[in-house]
Amino acid sequence: MSFLLGEFQLTFPTPVIPTYEKVSLFLTLQTEHDECGSGQHNCDENAICTNTVQGHSCTCKPGYVGNGTICRGRLAV
Numbered sequence: 001m002s003f004l005l006g007e008f009q010l011t012f013p014t015p016v017i018p019t020y021e022k023v024s025l026f027l028t029l030q031t032e033h034d035e036c037g038s039g040q041h042n043c044d045e046n047a048i049c050t051n052t053v054q055g056h057s058c059t060c061k062p063g064y065v066g067n068g069t070i071c072r073g074r075l076a077v
């Protein structure tokens with residue numbers, strides 16, 4: 001038995017035993033948003049946004065340094 005929720009696929013063994021952990025994970029994924037796809041992120045324009053469960057992460061693109069929220073170009077040597 002499996003559910004397909006956007007980019008997530010949940011596969012449960014059959015028969016499904018809806019433990020608290022599984023139900024909790026299911027609800028978490030149902031309320032998950034793709035901040036990167038919807039533009040609701042705070043990544044620098046020179047950062048790569050990666051969607052994660054209940055959040056997102058920002059990583060500066062190659063050639064830029066920073067914490068993801070602020071990325072500055074690195075001077076070529």
Ligand SMILES: [Ca+2]
Pocket residue numbers: 032033034035051052053054055056
């Ligand atoms: Ca997210």
